[in-house]
Amino acid sequence: MNSKEQPKGRLATLRGLLPFLTPYKKQFVLAGIALVVAATATLAIPYAFKQMIDAGFGAAGVGAAGAKGAAHIDLYFIALFGVACVLAVATAARFYMVSWLGERVTADLRGAVYSHVITQSPQFFETTQTGEVLSRLTTDTTLIQTLVGTSVSMALRNALLFAGGLVMLFVTSVKLSSVIIVLLAAVVLPIVVFGRRVRKLSRASQDRVADASALAGEILNAMPTVQAFTHEGDEARRFGSSVERAFETAILRIRARAALTVIAILLVFGAIVFVLWLGAHAVVRGSMTGGELGQFILYAAIVAGAIGALSEVIGDAQRAAGAAERLLELLAVRSPIQSPAQPEPLPARAANGAALTLRDVGFRYPSRPQTAALSRLSLDIRPGETVAVVGPSGAGKSTLFQLLLRFYDPQQGRIMLDGVDIRRLDLHALRGAIGVVPQDTVVFSANALENIRYGRAGASDEEVIAAAKMAAAHEFIEKLPRGYQSFLGERGVRLSGGQRQRIAIARALLKNPPLLLLDEATSALDAESERLVQGALQAAMAGRTTLVIAHRLATVQRADRILVMEHGQVIESGTHAELTAQGGLYASLAALQFSPDAA
Structure with a gap:
């Protein structure tokens, strides 16, 4: 990623997830209510302890038979248990709601990314490995799930505890609280400094994991070739090296987070210990009661724990920001092939198939802009006509089929189906009118x-x-x-x-379909199967327009017309007999395949 894009990795990147969160406002409100109740109950516990110590064990609690003290003790323990019950129920409700939100938002995000990716044109997959996309759908969305289902809740809970605990510290002792605030301010700087480093290393770690996933996906899809060339050891070493790079980057991230944690905890608890030392001397002097010191200790522990938890949450948020950036990058990609805003309908299907017209079509693949795949190609194919396209490899035959399916748009010229420019058709309507038998069969x-x-x-x-x-x-x-x-x-x-x-x-x-595209449809068949399928195809061609790509010329001799392509242009056109008599490229190819010495 270049320097101009790096600011995206900041926590502000997480704002891009808002469209996935806003549909569940009701659940967020319920989780928020449970969160506030749980935080309030937590903050009430130190006050209950203070009351119990001062009223239950202090002078007010000592009577002739200790009856009054016992009554106070019973009352405060019952109140404390009641607070614990509220805390338990509210915490369980918060956990359920935020976990539900995490799972729901992650499922929506995965669905949105996958639905978006499968609408991309082949141009997208020329430069993006499928393994990397799968890594983003799994690893990165899991980080988002952790953020929404755990980290956000933890952050809000600890922010409330920090704010509430801080207020109660000042209520308990202004002097001690002022000292501790000054000391705790020193924690902010290392958290900010190390947080930035964690973010950068998190993105790098996720990229290395995606690289390893992409490599594994590529090799697992090519196992027969790998084993045929006995490259198992080489590929295992390549994957091992990729995994090691991911591990080394992850260790750097872990070290940065560990340093962040140790610095935060040492500074926080060092400050607390110092302040408690001051408080102990205040009790000895009689300027503070034991109950107040106990209350101050508990609130200080709550504030310290909240700061420590927030530092952890910031680390999770930094990792999630890197994951969100990668997912939002995918969602931001826009396919250059889109249906028009106001598509034109296809004319009613004719009984004998569709008419196809190409006018001065020129095309260069985006990944190879210097090489013309098709050059000023013009064709007129009548409804019901069977046209064979032959020529050497690289002549542009498969490119022609990709343009007809509108996987790409030509840079020059027009392609018309039944008189309508295919760019004016809805993509589903266009492709619904075309049947394809590809050379590389997908099952x-x-x-x-x-x-x-x-x-x-x-x-x-x-x-x-x-x-x-x-x-x-x-x-x-x-x-x-x-x-x-x-x-x-x-x-x-x-x-x-x-x-x-x-x-x-x-x-x-x-x-x-009214238009049938056959790309080497019988190339993998034995002689008997080819005979059977040829008969089936002849029957299937009836009532539809058919384009056939074939290297084996025996499969195209019955075509109404044969087009011979070379260097992205049609150089010959005619029937088998006509082209053989012309003595051109087709005649040369036919001589090689049909001659008795061809073997």
Whole structure:
């Protein structure tokens, strides 16, 4: 974080949490009432002790048979127990309310951050590791929970005890209280100095933990590759080094907090011991009663304990400020891809699919602004047309699909779906009109039925099974231990690559969109599965516009038109026969794949 941003780490950063606190004003009021009652009961205890000592054990309490003294003692002990009962009930109520608030606010914050992050465009994830986001959702929100559910309550309670105890100290003895106030003022400076250091180290510690989480997430998602290249030891050492850096930073933070605590306690109790020494001499001289000294000692202990607790709370608040800063940074990120304020509706769906038009589209990835991924690309695709897009790697084929889904916006030109600029469409309406079968198939940690139903949430079981049959997935799903109820494992690890791809195809077919994008949809299939899926796809293409990316040219020969891309431009267009006769790039690719010597 640069120097201009550092002021955000101050406790003022916590004001950014107010939108998450204000919906629960009623609970805060109830917690406040319980807090005030508990603090009042605590402050009443020393006064009750003073009365008991002076009235119960003093001259007023000594009678011929001690009856009057016994009556006083009974009365004050009953009153003291009554205060304890009030304190117990109020403390329990305060604990319940503030704990509820801590859990509720943390749940809301986690939900808000997660909901915000999943709306970000791919540009956000080019520079942000998912492990870091997960660290902020877990570790940082736990610190906020500690702050709201414990630290705020402790701070208010001890602030009340400090203020009330201070008033009662002056009521008891102005002279001794004046001395102790001067001495306690010396505690403020080290708390402020060390508090700033704790804040900086807290943020650094949280950053190192996030780094370790991001590294672990990346490696755990790539375990087959790590093990295939026998890098387990190297990765364990990398993670160990990252954890050690987090540990070393945490130790610096702990040392700073320990120094803050020891200085505060030594100064506070040193001042109290000195003042009590003065009070003892006052009792000996007869200028103060024993009960008053006892009361003064208890109030001094309450004030000292409140200061010590506040120093601890300040440390927690500093850590929470660092956590809040990181969470608010996430919430402040705004995706460059947004639905328009007044979106236009899509025209009614035509019987044969959607029309697609690109006009002089130019695009550069934000992470690679010097390289044009697409350059002045213009296309006209008729409703119901099947268009194949081929070309070498890096030609811009997958980029074209990302622009159609509006994961990015082109820097130049326009893309229109059924005559409407896709920037004028609601994002959900646009993406709802497009079905995608990606090259890297995503299978969720759920059963087969729910994985296919991801294509259309309200689909019935019968519709899901029909889509699976069209995608040639029904047969292998039926052979799973529990059929469609079988859990497919994290990222579909219980399925082969071809089976995962057929799940993805079934998901897209269930969605039944007017525009279908197939990105290497049959690349992971064996010959028999490819034959089955090709037949299913041919049936699925009926009544919709389809764009197909394929490296295996055998899968695109039946396309109405084939576009050959290179360096972000369409350099050839035509049918398989026409392009083969032209002798250009497509003919070269076809010769490599179809020639008897291709192997």
